[in-house]
Amino acid sequence: MNALRYSLLILHFIGLAAILGPFLDQLRADAKRITTTMVWGARAQLVTGLALAGLAYSGDDAAPPHAKIAIKLLVALAVVGISEATHKKAAPAVATWWLVGGLTVVNIIVAVAWH
Numbered sequence: 001m002n003a004l005r006y007s008l009l010i011l012h013f014i015g016l017a018a019i020l021g022p023f024l025d026q027l028r029a030d031a032k033r034i035t036t037t038m039v040w041g042a043r044a045q046l047v048t049g050l051a052l053a054g055l056a057y058s059g060d061d062a063a064p065p066h067a068k069i070a071i072k073l074l075v076a077l078a079v080v081g082i083s084e085a086t087h088k089k090a091a092p093a094v095a096t097w098w099l100v101g102g103l104t105v106v107n108i109i110v111a112v113a114w115h
Contacts, residue, residue: 005055008048015044016104019079023101032097034087042080042100045107049076068114075107 018041026032049072057063083100086092 001055001059005052008051008055011044012048012052015041015048016108017041018044019100019104023097023104026097031091032094033089033092034083034097034100036087038100039083039087042076042083045104046076046080049073065114068110072107072110075103075110079103079107 018037022035022038053064053069053073079100082096082103086096
């Protein structure tokens with residue numbers, strides 16, 4: 001079971017890098033957009049996050065707080081929804097680009113700071 005959990009965690013981190021990498025790369029660019037890599041990273045984050053939560057609840061250890069999982073799920077759904085809706089637009093609003101990056105950072109903060 002640990003091998004599965006660690007594999008999912010690695011894939012979860014790869015999804016995180018796929019969102020934050022292009023986001024940080026475009027900080028200096030004039031035209032900011034949601035890339036296909038960011039969309040696939042958001043999808044990977046959602047799927048692997050759900051699988052990790054399922055494993056956490058099915059294990060013998062103490063289950064994670066329900067509120068934490070719910071908040072992380074809502075933020076992840078927002079990131080996926082925004083990125084899916086705007087990645088094919090020629091010139092999406094810069095606010096949506098900031099929202100995807102900002103919500104991703106919020107999800108990281110919730111994951112790390114909430115015990």
